[in-house]
Amino acid sequence: MAESTDLTLPRRPWERIFRAIVYGRLTKAIVGRRRPVLIIPVIVLTSVVVAGITAPWIAPNHPTRGNLRDRLVPPVWGGEQISLKVVVEGQLDIGAGHRQITLDDARKIQEDAVVGGELGIVTRAGGSTKYLLGTDHLGRDILTRIIYGARISLIMAVLTLLVGGSIGVTAGLVAGWYGGWVDELIMRTVDIILALPIILIAL
Structure with missing residues (x-):
């Protein structure tokens, strides 16, 4: 009886890497079998490196251009800040002006406003999905600046490694x-x- 031959072709390198990732062998090789929690910093560092390299393509906004109309926008989870003001007729009282609003100004917001009533004024807008981490005092997207900041940090780390390595080897x-x-x-x-x-x- 003829012996059966194995016609399975040897796996390619990328196939072996893929199978290693799927079956967890690569993860165990990196962080060890007894302390799998160490994969968390590996994921964080990998995310920072990938974000820094791909910053021009994944950043939602420009890192240096801002819109003053969107200055100091809170993060996306931040709610609106509303201040109640009493409607008064004529001029505002000294010392209590921040808690009052004139009738003319109140009717620009709410037509049926009356003297003595309270009117809710939005003193700070809520968060927006356009700026996930909010904006700074110049209206620049904070998330975008963090991503580009990671890129600058990576460049400095590589330059430091090259310079230090060259000096050390020499x-x-x-x-x-x-x-x-x-x-x-x-x-x-x-x-x-x-x-x-x-x-x-460093100091």
Whole structure:
């Protein structure tokens, strides 16, 4: 009896990666089997990196252009702020003007307003889906600025990594090539740098 042959073709690399993600092998390899909660910071960091790279395409608004008509809009979950004012005739009383409104102004809002009645004035508009995290004092979208801020942070991190890596590799090559007092000088310099508190350097 002839032996059966396996005609299954070897999986492609992307197929193996996909199956690893589906079956959780990649996740376990990254965060370990005993502490799956560590996948949360991995997801957060990945989201920040993706948002920073794709900022021009996913940002809902322009990062520097604002609309003064939409200044200080609260987040989407923020409700309207309403202030009750008493309708008065003539001029507003000194010291109580912020709690009063003249009859002429009140009738521009509500035609049947009468003296002595109360009128609800919207002092701050509620949140809008146009600005999920609200706007600043210049009417710029805060969510958009956060996304672009992540992009700037990523660029600075990459530049810092490249510059620091170049300096470190160069210093290591020089120390390893010459040895002797050159190696000792470079190593002691590195020890001094590592001994300095990073917070003080940042200040």
